[in-house]
Amino acid sequence: MTKIGVDVGGTFTDLVLETTKDGASRVHVHKVSSTPEDQSKGVLRGIKEICQAAQVEPGDVKLVVHGTTIATNITLEHNGAEVGMLTTRGFRDILHIARHKRPHNFSMQFDVPWQSKPLIKRRNRIPISERILPPSGAVDTPLNEQEVREAAELFKKRGLTAVVVAFLFSFLNNQHERRAKEIIQEVLPDAYVCCSSEVVDVIREYERFSTTAMNAYVGPRTSRYLRNLERSLKEAGFNAALRIMQSNGGIGTTQTCSEKAVTILMSGPAGGVIAGRWAGGMSGVDNLITVDIGGTSADISTIPAGEIKIMNPRDTYVGDYPVLAPMIDLATIGAGGGSIAYLDEGGAFRVGPRSAGADPGPVCYAKGGKEPTVTDAQVVLGRLDADKLLGGDLKVDPDLARQAIDGKLARPMGLSVEEAALGIIRIVNNNMALAIRANSVARGFDPRDFALMPFGGAGPLHGVALARIVSANEVIVPPAPGITAAVGLLVTDxxxxxxxxxxxxxxxxxxxxxxxxxxxxxxxxxxxxxxxxxxxxxxxxxxxxxxxxxxxxxxxxxxxxxxxxxxxxxxxxxxxxxxxxxxxxxxxxxxxxxxxxxxxxxxxxxxxDVESLEWPRLGKANGTGIDSAYLFSRPTTFDDGQTLETPRYDRGKLLAGHEIPGPGIIIQHNSTTLVPPGCTARVLESGNMHVSV
Structure with a gap:
């Protein structure tokens, strides 16, 4: 049986393929550039390429599990569907009033997103005569079906593509919502229609209305994307079942995820947390802090005693809108390889949350980027080798990175290029450390009892520095850190x-x-x-x-x-x-x-439960040294400002039992691990690498 996990990030689309034959398992990993204009193009290209590399025929693939940011991006970019809403007469403005919370209590100048950027415009929120009474759910005012039909005709005239039915107390009796939906579908057979009792059948009208509104806002494009991807796979000869990662850490079918698109709002980051627990289990470590650092963002989660935490309902916000859908408890901040470093209007040195993304990407990619990024800083400091990124597949220009940091940061602040680059790294590390503490210490967990697990393409470069700042007891780098989130898709129930x-x-x-x-x-x-x-x-x-x-x-x-x-x-x-x-x-x-x-x-x-991915075990070193993994040495600047001649090692040639003393840099196709002076990286048979701090 052959299974593929494919996770779309802001910069790269990551893939892992497992094929089992005669009881033996083979695993292949791959990366391709993301295609933000249409994620499915990068997904399909990556699936074809990894199958070709693994010598697997399309028809042999039985399962594809996909982690996607399509719904999240719609929310953050505010480019969802034009939605109509039917609600109980007198409650048209619930989405505007919300809970009367001020985002900033002592500020006279602040934005209220649910008012300035409403998911449903007020003119498209139509009151309907109906009333259900608590606590029994008895009908007090019957549904006025003529008002529903007239509202549907109005939506049709306005060209709306999605409609929400959200009545007061429908969680006690949903007969009015179901009947209203039937009428709307008669008038608008092609519209995306959902009821609050179908999406989130619980108490609290504001959160229920907001969640249902979000479902309709992201639903049409999300369902269209999933259907198109499913069709494209079939046309390319892949008859595999397509499953989608959900925000709660489980997988679902394309149909269910299309109907309840709010369940995949955090689809992308969820796979990384699941994989973090899986990788920790291979080392027998249950207390983990996972840090998934990609090109655009860093996703942070605390896993105590091997238990993945689910957010409390009061905290489940996406893009400042409450969404009552179960989500893995994680924090996402704008800190990744593509995070832009700049001087703000007051002259303060900042990094992120703006990102260069996949296009144009960091300046060193020579694709038109002009603003220095975290990746540019790593290149200038000698931590990323220009000829070794993605195994040499991605060529970068160190001179462009130096020029950008010099012109935008170093000269305006009176610093050397190296000092400015170190400043970028220190700022982004401290931004991430604050988020780690908020997700661990503020939740009642002591980081000293936890190992920090960095992954994502950029994660292992920051691992030891972050562990030192938050006082984690060690760093565990999984076997293929750059595609760890994709691995999580194949170990998810x-x-x-x-x-x-x-x-x-x-x-x-x-x-x-x-x-x-x-x-x-x-x-x-x-x-x-x-x-x-x-x-x-x-x-x-x-x-x-x-x-x-x-x-x-x-x-x-x-x-x-x-x-x-x-x-x-x-x-x-x-x-x-x-x-x-x-x-x-x-x-x-x-x-x-x-x-x-x-x-x-x-x-x-x-x-x-699904059959978990079996990662191939490493052979044992049996006393042999690490010379066979040595590549070359180059000057590298570390966090304390020292520039040292630092050896590079090929992780693919390291065996169980090998120890790599710092300073050292361990290179693999999908990521690079930094081992600072005074630290030691130890390779386990499972493929994990433990780095002392």
């Missing part, structure tokens, strides 16, 4: 989640209340089961996790607490409360064990 708002005080709950919780949990589990069966997963391979999202009565938001595998009873409901207290203490440093615990939302996760 198929996963679906369904939610339902069910309010109940656990402390006071009687058996009747618990029976109601169990009934809803069973219904959610059945939805998961149906989705997995539809994807061809046999029932015996299904696995379910039940989550109660709880809060202390009176609190504004919830935390996740795992539920028992079977029904919740009077005897075991304390387990849910204890899990909630433990999570609250982890997140906030304290817990109120005697307080009332309220369940707000039930969440059931349906999982189908």
């Amino acid at each position: 198929m996963q679906y989640e369904f939610t339902r708002s069910v309010l109940a005080i656990l402390n006071e709950a009687d058996q009747k209340t618990l029976d109601n919780i169990n009934v809803h949990a069973e219904k959610l589990e059945q939805l998961c089961r149906e989705r997995l069966v539809a994807d061809g997963v046999p029932p015996e391979e299904h696995r379910f996790v039940r989550i109660a999202e709880c809060r202390y009565q009176g609190q504004g938001f919830e935390l996740r607490a795992e539920m028992p595998g079977g029904p919740v009873t009077l005897e075991n409901k304390d387990i849910v409360m204890e899990n909630f207290h433990r999570q609250h203490k982890q997140d906030y440093g304290y817990a109120f064990e005697g307080s009332l615990v309220e369940v707000v939302t039930l969440r059931v996760i349906g999982v189908a």
Whole structure:
């Protein structure tokens, strides 16, 4: 069986192919330039090239798993669909009012994105006469179907391509939303139509409306992209099943990800976190801080005890809009190889978040870039060799990098070119260190108990410096750091989640209340089961996790607490409360064990485990030295300002047990690892490389 993982980044598209024959596994990795104007072009080109390199016929590929930034880019670039909305009369302006939060409390000049750049323009938000009453979901005002039809005709006249139906209290009774959708589809059969009860069936009208609006905003282009990619693969002879990485760390089908496009808003970074856990497991290390540094951004996540954390609902924002879709807890900042260094209007030295991206790219790429970047600084400092980037496939011009840093930074600040280049590296490292602390220390985790795992094309160049700043105990560089996020796609389980708002005080709950919780949990589990069966997963391979999202009565938001595998009873409901207290203490440093615990939302996760990627084991050094891996030596400038003659080594020739003393640079096709003076890199049989700090 042959499987391919393909992850699209801002600069490069990364691929990994695993093929198994007669019980033996072969792994191939590859990189191609991303094609921002149409990601599928780079994806298809990369798949063809890696198959050719691995001597695999297109028809032999059975599975392609794709991590994509298409939905994220639409959100950040504000170029989504023109969306219409039907909502309950009197609640047309929920998306504008939001929660009356000021982005900057003490500033008179600030932007409110949900008002200045609304996902749905006010003129396209049409009020409809209907009303469902809490807490039973009884119908107070029947749906006015004529108003729905007139609104649909108006949307048709305006040429809208997407429509949202979001009624108040639809999470208690969605019959009005379902009927309104039917009418809209009669009038607009080609439109992208979604209901809030389909996208996120939970309490809180603003977050529910915003999430559904985001789904419709990114949905048409996202679904079109996924369909086109699927068709292009088939036309090229690939009849493989196409699966998409979701924000929660699971994979889904193109159909489900098209219908609920909000589930793939963080598709790109999720694969890296999954791969980080997988690579840590190969070294027997459970406490990890992953830092995925690509061309445009750095994605940071903390993995305690091998457990991937999911963001709290209050924190799940994408482009300043709340999105109630489960997402891996990670921080993304504008710090990558393409991050631009500049002097701002006040003369301050800054790096990022602007990026040169794939086009024109860093100045040294000689593709028209004029502003110096982090990659240019690495070239000037001798850490990246002009003739060795991507194994020599990517030619760079060091003189162009020097000229850009000299003209834009060094001379205006009265520094040498090397001092300015070091300044770029130090600033970007400190920017990333702040984000690491926010994702670890601020979450109650001590980095001294964690290994730092840098990957992405630029990650291992920064690994030791970042570990020293945040006091991590070591650095672990995975076998193929430049394509680690793509590797994560092949070690990811198929996963679906369904939610339902069910309010109940656990402390006071009687058996009747618990029976109601169990009934809803069973219904959610059945939805998961149906989705997995539809994807061809046999029932015996299904696995379910039940989550109660709880809060202390009176609190504004919830935390996740795992539920028992079977029904919740009077005897075991304390387990849910204890899990909630433990999570609250982890997140906030304290817990109120005697307080009332309220369940707000039930969440059931349906999982189908996939066969994990088997990375080839390295041969043992058996006492042989590292001379066979030696390439050459060149001057290299390190963070302390020293310029030392530094040997280069070919990572592909290093064996298990080899130790590389610093200073040293370890080169491979998809990344470069910097081993500063005083550090030692140790190669394991798994292929991981541990660097002391």
